[in-house]
Amino acid sequence: MADAxxxxxxxxxxxxxxxxxxxxxxxxxxxxxxxxxxLAFIRNFRHENVFVYRDQLRRRFHLGQYFLEVELRDLAxxxxxxxxxxxxxxxxxxxLFENAARAAAAAVVHAQGEEERARELREIQVMxxxxxxxxxxxxxxxxxxxxxxxIPGIIISASTPRARATHLTIRCSNCSHTQQLPVASGFGxxxxxxxxxxxxxxxxNQERCPLDPYMIDGDKCLCIDQQTLKLQEHPEVxxxxxxxxxxxxxxxxxxxxxxxxGMRVTIMGIxxxxxxxxxxxxxxxxxxxxxVGMTVDTDGPGRASSQFSPEDxxxxxxxxxxxxxxxxxxxxxxxxxxxxxxxxxxxACLLFGGSRKRLPDGLRVRGDINVLLLGDPGTAKSxxxxxxxxxxxxxxxxxxxxxxxxxxxxxxxxxGSSREFYLEGGAMVLADGGVxxxxxxxxxxxxxxxxxxxxxxxxxxxxxxxxxxxILNSRTSVLAAANSVFGxxxxxxxxxxxxDFQTTILSRFDMIFIIKDEHDEAKDTSIARHVMQVHLNxxxxxxxxxxxxxxxxxxxxxxxxxxxxxxSDEAADKLRNHFVAIRKAAKDQERQSGKRSSIPITIRQLxxxxxxxxxxxxxxLTPFATIEDVAEAIRLFKVSTLDAALSGDIIxxxxxxxxxxxxxxxxxxxxQIQRRFxxxxxxxxxxxxxxxxxxxxxxxxMMYKVVRGKRSNMxxxxxxxxxxxxxxxxxxxxxxxxSFQ
Numbered sequence: 217m218a219d220a221x222x223x224x225x226x227x228x229x230x231x232x233x234x235x236x237x238x239x240x241x242x243x244x245x246x247x248x249x250x251x252x253x254x255l256a257f258i259r260n261f262r263h264e265n266v267f268v269y270r271d272q273l274r275r276r277f278h279l280g281q282y283f284l285e286v287e288l289r290d291l292a293x294x295x296x297x298x299x300x301x302x303x304x305x306x307x308x309x310x311x312l313f314e315n316a317a318r319a320a321a322a323a324v325v326h327a328q329g330e331e332e333r334a335r336e337l338r339e340i341q342v343m344x345x346x347x348x349x350x351x352x353x354x355x356x357x358x359x360x361x362x363x364x365x366x367i368p369g370i371i372i373s374a375s376t377p378r379a380r381a382t383h384l385t386i387r388c389s390n391c392s393h394t395q396q397l398p399v400a401s402g403f404g405x406x407x408x409x410x411x412x413x414x415x416x417x418x419x420x421n422q423e424r425c426p427l428d429p430y431m432i433d434g435d436k437c438l439c440i441d442q443q444t445l446k447l448q449e450h451p452e453v454x455x456x457x458x459x460x461x462x463x464x465x466x467x468x469x470x471x472x473x474x475x476x477x478g479m480r481v482t483i484m485g486i487x488x489x490x491x492x493x494x495x496x497x498x499x500x501x502x503x504x505x506x507x508v509g510m511t512v513d514t515d516g517p518g519r520a521s522s523q524f525s526p527e528d529x530x531x532x533x534x535x536x537x538x539x540x541x542x543x544x545x546x547x548x549x550x551x552x553x554x555x556x557x558x559x560x561x562x563x564a565c566l567l568f569g570g571s572r573k574r575l576p577d578g579l580r581v582r583g584d585i586n587v588l589l590l591g592d593p594g595t596a597k598s599x600x601x602x603x604x605x606x607x608x609x610x611x612x613x614x615x616x617x618x619x620x621x622x623x624x625x626x627x628x629x630x631x632g633s634s635r636e637f638y639l640e641g642g643a644m645v646l647a648d649g650g651v652x653x654x655x656x657x658x659x660x661x662x663x664x665x666x667x668x669x670x671x672x673x674x675x676x677x678x679x680x681x682x683x684x685x686x687i688l689n690s691r692t693s694v695l696a697a698a699n700s701v702f703g704x705x706x707x708x709x710x711x712x713x714x715x716d717f718q719t720t721i722l723s724r725f726d727m728i729f730i731i732k733d734e735h736d737e738a739k740d741t742s743i744a745r746h747v748m749q750v751h752l753n754x755x756x757x758x759x760x761x762x763x764x765x766x767x768x769x770x771x772x773x774x775x776x777x778x779x780x781x782x783x784s785d786e787a788a789d790k791l792r793n794h795f796v797a798i799r800k801a802a803k804d805q806e807r808q809s810g811k812r813s814s815i816p817i818t819i820r821q822l823x824x825x826x827x828x829x830x831x832x833x834x835x836x837l838t839p840f841a842t843i844e845d846v847a848e849a850i851r852l853f854k855v856s857t858l859d860a861a862l863s864g865d866i867i868x869x870x871x872x873x874x875x876x877x878x879x880x881x882x883x884x885x886x887x888q889i890q891r892r893f894x895x896x897x898x899x900x901x902x903x904x905x906x907x908x909x910x911x912x913x914x915x916x917x918m919m920y921k922v923v924r925g926k927r928s929n930m931x932x933x934x935x936x937x938x939x940x941x942x943x944x945x946x947x948x949x950x951x952x953x954x955s956f957q
Contacts, residue, residue, distance in 0.1 A: 245297055250309055254316035257294045258284075273317065273340070274324050283341040283470045284317050285509075288348075302344075306364045306486045307401075310508065313342045341469045344484045344509040353449045353461045356503070360487045365505065367463070368482045369447040373629065373640040377441045377472045385436035388412045390425040394433070401506055403466055403490040408432075443472040445507075447483060451612055451646070464504040471507050477626065477641035478648045478688060480610075484509030524774055531767075532774050536837040542848070545835060548763040550603040553596045554746040555739075558855050562587055562727050563600060565852070566651065566693050567608060567772050568834045570827030571780040582675050584693040585827050586724060588657070590715065590860070591731030592704045597697035601653040604695055607765060609773040610650025612643045616660040616698075619643065621667035624654075626688055628681040637684055644671045644690040651693045658698035658716055665721055668694075672724040673820075696725075705732050723816055726824035727856040781833040783826055787846040791829070794850055795822045798858065821857060825849045 245253060258269045273284055292299035302309045317340035350366045384397045384406065391414050399406050412425035445465035454460045465483065467474075475481055485508055489501035524532075535541060542561070549560040549567075565585055572583035589597045605611035614624070625642045644652050654660075671677050671690040679686050700706070700714040715722070722728065783791070802817040828849035829841040885908070892907070893899055 245295075245301060247308060247312060250298065250301070250312045251316045251319070253295060253298050254313045255319055257291060257298070258316060258320045261290055261294050263290075270320070273320055277321050277324060281470070282321075282338045283343055285343045285345060286313075288344060288346040303364045305362070306508065307362055307488075310342060310486075314340055317342055341471075342508070343471070345511065346484060346509075350482055352453055353447070353463050356463070356487060361489060361503075363487055364484065364508075365487050366482065366484050367447070367505070368480070369449050369463070370646055371445055371475045371477055371479050371481060371641075372448045372462070372646070373446040373477055374475060375444040377443045379439040380442040380468065381437040381439050383438040385433045386430040387433050388414070388425055388429045389431055390423065390429050393425075394436075401466075401468065403488075403504060440469050441472045442466060442468045445475065446640070447481075447505075448646075450480070464502075465507050466504055467507040467510070471510055474510060475512055476688065477639050478645035478690075479512055482511040483507055484511075524770070528770060529774070532771055533837065535771065536775075536835070541835050542832060544763070545768075548768060549607075550596075550600055552750050553599055554743050556596070556731075558852065559589065559600065559729055559731070562729065562852055562856065563604060563695070564835070565828050565831040566695060567604065568775055568831045569693060570830035570834075571782060572691070580675075581823070582673065582691070583827060583830070584675065584691065585726045585824070585831060586672055586694040587696070588722075588725040588728045589695075589697045589731060590700065590728060592733035593699060595731040595733055597731065598655050601655050601695055601697055604651055605653050607769050607772065608651040609769065609776065610647055610692075611653065612647040612650070613653045613655070614643045616654055616656040616658070619654070619660065619664065621664040624652075624664065625667050625671060625677045625690070626679055628679065628684055637681075639679060639684065639686065639688070641688060644668065644692055644694075645677060645688050647692040648689050649691060651695055654694065654696045656698070657696040658700075662718075665717075669720060669724065672721075694725075705730060719816055723818055723820050725857070726821075726827060727852060728860045729856045730860045775834050775837060779834045779837050779839075781830050781839055781841055783829055783846070784840040784842060787829065787841055787843045790843055791822070791825060791846050791850070795825070817858070821853070824857075825853050828852055 258273065259267075261267070261269055268290070269284060269286065276283065288299055288303070291302065302313070321340055344364070346366055348366060350368045353367055353369060356365065356367070381399050382401075384399055385394060386397060386408060387394045391412060393412055393414050397406060397408075408428070408430045410428050412429050415424050443466075445467060447463045447465055448460050449462075451460065465485065483505060485505035487503065488506050489503050491500075492502050535544075542564070545564045546557060546561040549563050553560075566587050569585055570583035573581040575581065589600065591597070601613060605613040623642050624644055626645055627640050627642065628637050629640050630637050657665075671692075672694055675689065675691045677688040677690050679688065698717075701716050702714070706714055798821075799817055825846070826841075826849075829845040832845040832848055833839075833841040888908070889904070
């Protein structure tokens, strides 16, 4: 049967322009005639010969979805005054809009002859959307109360949906008189009448009803679903030194269950107030937002949809096709930091990431790259982390000492008023779709580091606490910085002695860089010249050769969302053969040293090389990773993880490697010196030799000469190798150093 609306003459509109008010809708707008204006908008608004909201209402009604999504710009094109009133007084005009939507849906039902369904017709929820500029949470003041606002943020907690009554049915306990009371939306409450109206017109032989006679008849109340959310402002907009602000949200009906902690959303809602339970201040109210529209990212994980202009896309494609993009990007990673080219290339690969894959059996293989910077202090590790936080599409920075397992993953919190448990996402949940930078990684407690094992490999966080069993997404890359056990890297010890990390956490890093502060006059001169130039030119305009930070951020986001390369067959064959050779070399190294490496070479490292290859291909927007990409990925893996796994061999005076038994002799010498002398003692080298001649064998003395010949500064060697000395505050004076020499 044809729609009843089709029989009516339809006005003609231009491109996204609706007819303004006709003769039937002329005159000022008031709550009395606003419903007719809203109904006319739903019925008559047309875009390119398509009745947008009439067709949307019909389509969703037949699917059993009783809601209508409306663009405010369309309403403003149809009737600007009506749109202004909806924005200024949404609590008053939005229910009228929903009444008009219900009347429009009833017309559809009657036109199709479904009278029985018309009697069961529910209310239609109107959801609003706007392309206007949003405002931040900290900009909301009391001037915006009862106004329509648009704010962005991150959902950090979501309660379970609960039933909330829209109309209460109450019954007098004395005379059984019943009546219905409407309940305001949001967190507002309702007060029951204290007197029964039958007392005003008493009947014969009827006892007067007492005060407060009413009780709620729960079976006859009309209810809807309601969910409580907590919105936190984006970390990048929080001023330095301030805590991020939160806002309580109340969503109902079809807006329930749309988001989970960690999602980035933009909220359209009514800025409202309520009085919390137990509050003694009569004139003080707590703010919250009653959600009437919600935009969630559907293209990328936990990230708002990125819109790129044609000019931006043309610039991105031109950059990807011209020159050595890989070298250009590496040069623009923290340009104020001198050298460390391989680390910058690794960070560039981390920012772009590989390709996430879903296997036919349902398993997922991560595409995000994890990097660990380990080594001496003063080598700009924290500066790398700060730069990545700024340039990554989503970046969260945290320090290991101030981070707990719950702060990194998720926590279960009990709400004060309802005493219900709900989830609050941590740093790795909030960084979903981006990068989480963890500084001072070695200062974390071991139990806290174990908590992120699952998040780094499976990229999920499993919660089973207080009766809550769920899984949160943490599809994020990890860039961590740490110091060695002794503060500075000790070349006389192996990697397992310099690192205070378990093999389980080290195997989850795709690249591990050992950064050493080596003393070289030519290099120190270059670094000093570069640092002086940075400080002298701090207030000047940036170099034209340096890429704009915002352009780099957009280019990274564009490549991550538009390109998902795979490794080619030729490159796969080369990588397969090379991985076998790497495993064989690692096995030979373990056999010669007589102990297993703390950084194992496993299948995870093979997948790491694949991800690095795909990341390098993604920088140039190519669909397949070539042999050149695999060769560069293998080189990066060799100078990072493989060198770290094989580091720490002591080289003797003749250039040969010292045998393990002589390393044991050196350890005995260290313990003897540590036991007999304290930090700051002024003892001559001659006395040390004479003391050891009395106690150690001739073979141990030869070992001492080997070490003495390798290091011209014996006190530095002695006092830099003993962990107990590093726990002391004292250090040897210059006089004691000269005495030792």
